[in-house]
Amino acid sequence: MSTTTVPRVTTSRAPHAADGNGWPQLIEAVRESGLYPTWSKAEQVTRTVLAALGTHVIGDERVDLARALPGEAARLIASQIPATDRLTAAEFVDSVAARTPGATPATARWDVSSVLGVLSPLVGDDLVTRILAQLPPGYALLFGRADLGPRP
Template sequence: MTTLTPQKPAIPQPGGDVAPAPGPRPAQDPAWRELVDAVRDSGQYATRPEAESVTRIVLSALGGHVVGDERVDLARALPEEAARVVASQIPATRPLTAAEFVDSVAARIEGATPATARWDVSSVLSVLPPLVGDELVTRILNQLPPGYALLFGRAELTPAA
């Protein structure tokens, strides 16, 4: 599990405006770079920009579907840039099935098909458990409809009838 440093406080500016504290740009943030590199390796993407784009798209889609304490804890466990992507999303009005979630990601990626979007989603979500911890991933999966576990690289276990 990765330990994150607290977010930098805002710096008051003359006239009452508030500017964010100076800090590394997302591309220079080592934790963000590690996440993108993990996605690039997982998805076998040819370039870092491609892996970064997929990472942003999938995390933004996930951010709309994880709510409550799990969303807060997920944002805390992620690198700062990834946390911003997740936390900036408006919560979805209805939960999507795993297939609908993949389709929603496909709609955000130019030229994507459901098959390539599933690859993209799995490439991002499967790198999260080692980063954020299995316990948090379990809590997230408990709040999502059935079918998401496979996207996180886990077996989908169903209770016996």
């Protein structure tokens, strides 16, 4: 009698706060999205971008975002003091570049898009839409969405 071995198929899914510690899965998703060579680089980028985002998302959206993220990511968002000035998307990218040693505006844009692009499937389109509604125009592209809003 012969036995047939069925290959094990794994499916990837987005980490979620309810998973307990979805931080490793979040970092791995960012590593894959941004094509970072190491887990450590992806973690550094994720921490920098989430900390920057945490200064610009306010109110219920900030609370809901923290609830939807794995614990470590939630702490990064929640521990930031909200900014008094709203940065344009380009200024936001520049602020991430300033926080990242050796970054250029182009590499910072890549980093921001790699992290924020992973958030939509993780936290849900409805929450991302609400977050985008409170941010200046231009952020949609950073989240991997078409920016179809009116220009000021």
